[in-house]
Amino acid sequence: MFENLKKIVGEQYVTDDPAICYSYSRDQHWNFVPAKSPACIVMPGTRDEIREILLFADENKIPVIPWSTGINVRSLTIPVHDNSILLDLSRLNRIIEINEEMMTATVEPGVTFGQLMEETVKCNLRPSFPDAPLTASVLANNYLRGIYQTSSADGHDHTLSFEMILPNGELIKTGSRAFSDMQHFRYGIGPDIAGMMAASPGTWGVVTELTLKLYRVYDFEQAYFVGFDSVEDAMPFIRDINRDGLVESCRLLDHHSYITGLFGTFDYDYEKLPEFVACILVAGIDGIFQAKNELVKKHISESPGKLLDIPATLSTHFREETIAGSEKSCMVFGLRGNYHCIGIYGPLTHVPKYWELHKKTASDAGIPDDHVYFYVNPIAPFYGQLCYIELDIFYDGSDAEMGKKIREYNNLQFPRLLDAEIYGWFRPYAGIIEPTLDRIGYQAELWKRFMEIADPNQIMNRGKLF
Amino acid sequence: MQPEEMKEAIYRCGKCKLCSIATYHPNEKSLPICPSGEYYRYQAFFAPGRLEVLRGVLDDEIENSEGLLKVAYACTLCGACYEKCREISSIEQNHAEIFEEMRNLLVEKGWMMDAHRDIMEKVSETGNAYAAPVSEDYGHGKREDTLYFIGCTSRYREPEIVDAMIAVLEASGEKFSILGDETCCGSVLFRTGQREAGEVQVQKNIRAIKESGAKRIVFTCPGCLMTFKKNYPDLGVELLHSTEFITQCLDRLPLKKLDMNVTYHDPCHLGRHLGIYNEPREILNRITNLHEMKRIREQSWCCGSGGGVKSAFDDFALWSAGERIREAGDVADILTSACPFCKRNLAEAADGMEIYDVVELVKLALEV
Ligand SMILES: Cc1cc2nc3c(=O)[nH]c(=O)nc-3n(C[C@H](O)[C@H](O)[C@H](O)COP(=O)(O)OP(=O)(O)OC[C@H]3O[C@@H](n4cnc5c(N)ncnc54)[C@H](O)[C@@H]3O)c2cc1C
Ligand code: SF4
Numbered sequence: 001m002f003e004n005l006k007k008i009v010g011e012q013y014v015t016d017d018p019a020i021c022y023s024y025s026r027d028q029h030w031n032f033v034p035a036k037s038p039a040c041i042v043m044p045g046t047r048d049e050i051r052e053i054l055l056f057a058d059e060n061k062i063p064v065i066p067w068s069t070g071i072n073v074r075s076l077t078i079p080v081h082d083n084s085i086l087l088d089l090s091r092l093n094r095i096i097e098i099n100e101e102m103m104t105a106t107v108e109p110g111v112t113f114g115q116l117m118e119e120t121v122k123c124n125l126r127p128s129f130p131d132a133p134l135t136a137s138v139l140a141n142n143y144l145r146g147i148y149q150t151s152s153a154d155g156h157d158h159t160l161s162f163e164m165i166l167p168n169g170e171l172i173k174t175g176s177r178a179f180s181d182m183q184h185f186r187y188g189i190g191p192d193i194a195g196m197m198a199a200s201p202g203t204w205g206v207v208t209e210l211t212l213k214l215y216r217v218y219d220f221e222q223a224y225f226v227g228f229d230s231v232e233d234a235m236p237f238i239r240d241i242n243r244d245g246l247v248e249s250c251r252l253l254d255h256h257s258y259i260t261g262l263f264g265t266f267d268y269d270y271e272k273l274p275e276f277v278a279c280i281l282v283a284g285i286d287g288i289f290q291a292k293n294e295l296v297k298k299h300i301s302e303s304p305g306k307l308l309d310i311p312a313t314l315s316t317h318f319r320e321e322t323i324a325g326s327e328k329s330c331m332v333f334g335l336r337g338n339y340h341c342i343g344i345y346g347p348l349t350h351v352p353k354y355w356e357l358h359k360k361t362a363s364d365a366g367i368p369d370d371h372v373y374f375y376v377n378p379i380a381p382f383y384g385q386l387c388y389i390e391l392d393i394f395y396d397g398s399d400a401e402m403g404k405k406i407r408e409y410n411n412l413q414f415p416r417l418l419d420a421e422i423y424g425w426f427r428p429y430a431g432i433i434e435p436t437l438d439r440i441g442y443q444a445e446l447w448k449r450f451m452e453i454a455d456p457n458q459i460m461n462r463g464k465l466f
Numbered sequence: 467m468q469p470e471e472m473k474e475a476i477y478r479c480g481k482c483k484l485c486s487i488a489t490y491h492p493n494e495k496s497l498p499i500c501p502s503g504e505y506y507r508y509q510a511f512f513a514p515g516r517l518e519v520l521r522g523v524l525d526d527e528i529e530n531s532e533g534l535l536k537v538a539y540a541c542t543l544c545g546a547c548y549e550k551c552r553e554i555s556s557i558e559q560n561h562a563e564i565f566e567e568m569r570n571l572l573v574e575k576g577w578m579m580d581a582h583r584d585i586m587e588k589v590s591e592t593g594n595a596y597a598a599p600v601s602e603d604y605g606h607g608k609r610e611d612t613l614y615f616i617g618c619t620s621r622y623r624e625p626e627i628v629d630a631m632i633a634v635l636e637a638s639g640e641k642f643s644i645l646g647d648e649t650c651c652g653s654v655l656f657r658t659g660q661r662e663a664g665e666v667q668v669q670k671n672i673r674a675i676k677e678s679g680a681k682r683i684v685f686t687c688p689g690c691l692m693t694f695k696k697n698y699p700d701l702g703v704e705l706l707h708s709t710e711f712i713t714q715c716l717d718r719l720p721l722k723k724l725d726m727n728v729t730y731h732d733p734c735h736l737g738r739h740l741g742i743y744n745e746p747r748e749i750l751n752r753i754t755n756l757h758e759m760k761r762i763r764e765q766s767w768c769c770g771s772g773g774g775v776k777s778a779f780d781d782f783a784l785w786s787a788g789e790r791i792r793e794a795g796d797v798a799d800i801l802t803s804a805c806p807f808c809k810r811n812l813a814e815a816a817d818g819m820e821i822y823d824v825v826e827l828v829k830l831a832l833e834v
């Protein structure tokens with residue numbers, strides 16, 4: 001295998017050295033997915049090399065794991081099978097185009113959010129940011145259909161089109177790309193192929209280029225922080241400002257955890273804040289901003305919430321974190337040394353129920369109350385009162401006992417959440433796939449069959465889904 | 467360091483890889499800060515990957531290989547990863563120290579670089595890392611309260627720094643001595659995991675310093691200074707870097723302003739490892755026009771030579787230096803540092819850029 005790959009990419013870009021391979025054997029999700037090394041790492045520099053690698057792997061039925069920047073938190077690039085090739089795509093790191101007129105960017109897999117933002121900001125544009133580190137791949141995150149909780153106004157779908165090399169070497173282009181040089185429309189002809197293949201951990205083919213939406217950076221902005229004593233108290237306020245499309249960002253969170261990331265500091269007396277805080281950013285062009293701002297102020301004054309006086313530096317940081325490049329969200333690691341979360345989609349109406357369930361399951365699994373946190377992010381347009389809800393547990397990563405409790409939490413919580421009714425999961429990964437497949441009937445079969453057509457020898461990240 | 471402590475660091479790493487870039491806001495730039503990862507690209511060469519490899523070593527899951535040696539030794543131990551990780555996570559587990567400890571583990575198993583073994587042999591045979599004939603030129607032979615500890619690199623490779631420091635000491639009116647038979651402080655041995663050989667140097671120097679009767683030691687080499695602070699027992703002697711010494715007597719020195727546009731490169735040992743960031747800047751602001759680069763202080767880009775990299779992976783060391791030279795060229799005509807080892811490596815990659823140690827500019831400012 002090594003010799004064949006060497007012929008394709010040259011000696012410098014392939015290794016089967018066990019120590020180097022070992023560094024790809026585990027991610028932050030180690031409590032759930034055992035460490036395993038790929039057999040070799042290959043770093044192609046061109047599409048042709050990717051194609052040749054796939055053809056070689058397909059012919060020899062060798063599992064291939066695409067890897068763009070490796071920042072995922074669900075062991076999506078940890079091999080399931082022996083003798084896997086890890087396809088490190090970080091050398092393909094060109095921003096192919098920033099189209100100011102069309103408000104789009106086209107990127108290769110290795111382009112990070114930091115890299116992209118550096119360029120888009122020059123034309124007052126930005127991508128939608130996940131709470132992921134700025135080192136994460138824009139392409140992989142959008143292809144995985146990340147959670148863009150930093151801005152509620154951006155909505156959920158930012159991918160317009162992409163091109164993908166399949167295991168048989170064929171190139172497919174989705175949306176308007178399929179038959180034109182224009183990459184800016186999601187639906188070219190027939191079914192939404194991009195939609196079908198998205199949110200997939202590298203199980204169809206290798207995406208080599210992706211076009212995504214960019215959003216305006218406005219001159220007029222105002223941040224508000226509103227304290228609530230209970231989740232229930234905050235619900236009507238959150239519903240109304242999102243239903244009327246008034247806010248750029250909106251996150252209701254507990255006063256301990258992710259707020260440190262939004263404020264960018266551990267050095268603040270978070271205890272003095274009310275138990276829940278809604279962090280709101282209003283933005284827009286002048287007239288629209290003024291009108292929205294007045295309405296938001298009115299909603300705040302009519303709510304049971306208390307407008308908080310937050311120091312300007314923290315407020316500026318919140319603004320940066322939400323629309324200029326989320327950088328400090330990872331600070332949550334610092335609270336105890338690791339974090340675990342179950343991310344779900346659900347309606348705002350169900351949020352108090354999810355919060356209660358989170359506390360109960362954690363308690364059933366023996367996890368102390370003070371390790372249990374949560375936040376909710378509404379997503380525009382607010383049909384179905386769509387929200388992303390994160391049920392978090394912050395814990396000491398080096399505490400193996402706590403690792404066991406968190407595994408127990410997951411075992412209990414996955415079916416309980418399905419019973420409580422949710423819209424969907426953050427993304428498919430080990431643990432949630434199994435209980436969910438039981439409930440989706442023939443759709444599971446159809447999904448597998450589609451995948452068999454694209455990847456008959458099941459080389460693409462084999463075992464990661466089914 | 468105990469294996470448990472290393473494991474704690476390993477198990478607290480969330481693999482965010484933010485330790486590979488400088489803080490984004492407010493520069494609004496995504497600038498790399500881990501030379502090893504940038505050069506070798508594989509995950510193993512970034513801090514989170516290197517921590518994983520250490521896990522393999524601790525759990526006896528990895529055997530010796532060319533790759534393992536490269537992962538362990540092609541890291542400048544610059545500590546940029548630690549500073550950034552600490553900023554975002556508040557986790558205080560020093561990666562540079564952990565990666566040095568990894569080398570100790572490897573050396574115990576006999577897994578080491580030939581270039582480093584070679585240095586150890588040179589030090590034990592000749593007392594210096596360059597196997598240069600012992601130069602007693604600088605020996606003053608006198609007993610004074612202040613001792614100038616020169617270090618191997620300045621003494622045998624960058625003598626201009628020594629000349630400049632002597633001139634500055636003389637201009638300050640400070641009486642000082644220099645050890646005629648000064649021997650390596652052990653820095654390179656400790657940094658490359660050769661703890662036992664390092665200890666031999668420690669004992670030799672303790673004896674020499676006790677005999678010298680010095681009450682304070684001034685160093686132009688931050689590597690020596692750090693080794694004295696970290697690896698030596700408390701000798702009851704004040705330990706100062708040249709820039710600290712000069713700052714203390716700045717008002718006594720008849721310094722003129724030089725018409726020079728300079729930028730300053732923070733040596734990792736001086737900045738990140740010893741927290742000395744302000745003194746060199748105070749001096750340079752007094753005698754030159756100082757223009758800062760984007761990656762400075764805690765998030766400085768390493769020159770690429772430390773941690774035994776220069777001797778074992780010169781291509782990597784020169785590439786890192788080249789990156790720094792380019793960055794310096796964006797803001798100034800002259801690049802200064804406060805470490806002979808930085809100066810040497812940067813000068814090799816200089817591409818026309820003038821490179822000085824801060825003490826050399828102070829000497830120039832005395833002469834104007
Ligand atoms: C602290 C932290 C917080 C995070 N918060 C968020 C968050 O708020 N929102 C969010 O969305 N994510 C979040 N993430 C997760 C992470 O950033 C995303 O999963 C990430 O964007 C994907 O990782 P990556 O880009 O490095 O891709 P990788 O880790 O390289 O790959 C992820 C998956 O995509 C597949 N893949 C990668 N590249 C390709 C390709 N070119 N073609 C086909 N398949 C490919 C891989 O096989 C793998 O299954 C967070 C991560 C961390 C560490
Ligand atoms: S910043 Fe810290 S937690 Fe993140 S990858 Fe680096 S070492 Fe690990």
Ligand code: SF4
Pocket residue numbers: 499500501502503511512513516541542543544545546547548561562565768
């Ligand atoms: S010590 Fe420096 S070179 Fe080594 S991993 Fe950390 S940042 Fe990279």
